[in-house]
Amino acid sequence: MKETNTSKFNVNLAVLATGIMAFSGVLIETAMNVTFPTLIKQFGIGTADVQWVTTIYLLMIAIIVPLSSFLIKNYCVRDLFFCSILLFISGVALNSLPINFAVLLAGRLLQGVATGIALPLMFNIILTKVPLSKRGLMIGIGTLTTSIAPALGPTYGGILTSTIGWHYIYVILLPILVITMVVGLYAMPKEVIKKSGQLNWGAAGALAVLFSAILLSFSFFGQGIFWLFLFIVLLSAALFFKLNQKNILINLKVFKNRAFSGFLFGFVVFQSMLLGISFIIPNFMQLAMDIPSSKAGLMMFPGALIGAIFAPISGRILDSIGAKKPIVFGIVIALVGWGILSVVVPTGVVSLTILGHVIFMIGVGFSYSNLMSIGLSSITSAEQADGNAIFTTLQQLFGAISTAFVALVMALFQESASSFVEGTIVGAKVDLYIFFIILLVGLGIVFRGFKKEK
CATH class of the missing domain: 4.10.860 (DNA Excision Repair, Uvrb; Chain A)
Structure with missing residues (x-):
């Protein structure tokens, strides 16, 4: 339990500070995907080894996030933020010096722990400090960290890797994170916490x-x-x-709330698709179409920009007219966009691929953050911390599973096809078709969630 002094708590700056840190974590995660060939050559390692750059980071998030409910109930927001930003800056500083592969993994581990604290902390600030009438807008802004960063990451990483070096992915972020620490500590006053329970x-x-x-x-x-x-x-x-x-540790009884479970499913589907497409398009274009990493990553930028514009707008719409219309509209538009991607990505036509991705991201902008808003609003205030932990845990876990799944499917077809390029094309098709079907199922489950929510 907390004794808060919300008059001194600057909610906007607090959300900005935690959001920048969470954004940086997800940005680095997807930016490093395009650096793998470079890392293999530089450190003399194999493909199985280099995958740990992503795996160890996601593992640490998946381990730390479930603890967030306990941490939030037993430590004040300021202390949690300070701990996470220090860990993140330490990890980024380590990775700014390309000494060896072990040091790179150590830095990624620290960043994973920090992101595991920061992500649920940001949404907890929104849920406990923002009035209900503005909550949709703020959650829309908050989820930009996880919906836009995966699309920007390949662009950011591709340009830097092909020009001045992969370690500048971290160097550029260092001063931004130091400023973020100062802003966050200013925005979050010390709060008195009455500790509850043992971990x-x-x-x-x-x-x-x-x-x-x-x-x-x-x-x-x-x-x-x-x-x-x-x-x-x-x-x-x-x-x-x-x-x-x-x-x-986590109150699993919230899953008995059918509305909560339905909206959570839709949210997780979108997260999986966001991470999946951020792997499929850049890697397909490089491996099958021989497009440079910088150009392949840049293809994701228009969709990322569109998603950034529509996410807060859709949150404002939710605050005004409710969740059902923007969410259903968003899922339908996302289905159209993904359908276009399923047809045009295997052809390698860059302009049509960008168009399909932009349409998909419009749908994401209208529905992704709103699914979290309505999902958390469908449970009691006492269950908010557990609901937030579940949303954030499954968001990261299924993001990791999605990346591993699309890579596995593509690899299986690459090994079995008559040529590597042909296998890459077929594997990308299968990945896209599978996600289209899952999103279609998600639309039906979300509809049922609205019925239960009533």
Whole structure:
């Protein structure tokens, strides 16, 4: 519990500070995707090794985010922000010096821990400090960190890698993060916290093993060890559910709220598609069409800009007329855009690919953040911290699973096709078709969520 002094709390600056840090984390995550060939040559490592640049970061987020409910209830916002920004700056500083691969991984680990604290912290500030009448707009602005950064990342990373070097991905962010720390500490006053409960270390450990095993299983698909990881997934899941009942780490009873579950499903589908397309387009264009990394990354920019414009607008619409119309409209537009991408991406036509991505991002702008707004609004205030933790945890986990899944599908077809290029084309098609079907299912589930919400 908290004794707050909201008159001294600058909500806008606090959301800005935590948002910049969360944005930087997701930006780096997707920017590093286009650096893999360069890292392999520079450090003399293999493809299986270089994947840990992304995997270790996502693992740490997946491990830390479930703890956010406990952390928010037992530590003040200012302390959590200060801890996370220090860790993030330390990780970025390490990666600004391209010493060796081990140092790069250490920096990514620190950034993962910091982002795992910052993401749920930002949404908690919005949920507890922003009036309900303005909450849709603020969540729309907040989700720009995770909906726009994946599209900007390949552009940012591609341009820097092909011009002045991949480590400038981090160098450029350092002064911005230092300023962010100053702004955040100014905006967030010290609050008195009445600590509640002990951390369930057993459940937290089981959840960490569960998420780690899920992500690692994709790396060993088709091998004997894959079944070992699958067994670990099932065992750790059962252990988590048992331990979580004794001392609740995350209140899973919120899933009994059908409206919450339906909107969460739609949100997770969009997150998976955002991360998936940020992998498919740049890698397909480089591998199958021999387009330079800078140009392949730049193709994502128009859609990112459109998404940035429409997300806060849709939040304002939600505050004015409700959630159903902007969300349903957004999903339908996203289906149209994804349908275009499914047809034109395999042809390699750059202009049509950009058009399809822009239309898809318009749909994302109208529905993605609003799904989170209405989902969290469908549960009680006492469940907000747990609901926020669940949204943010699954957002990161399924983002990681999505990236691993599209890479796995593409790799399987590359190995089985008569040529590498042909396999890349077929793999991209299959990835796009699968996500189209999932989004179609998501539309039906979201409709049911609105019925339950009434």
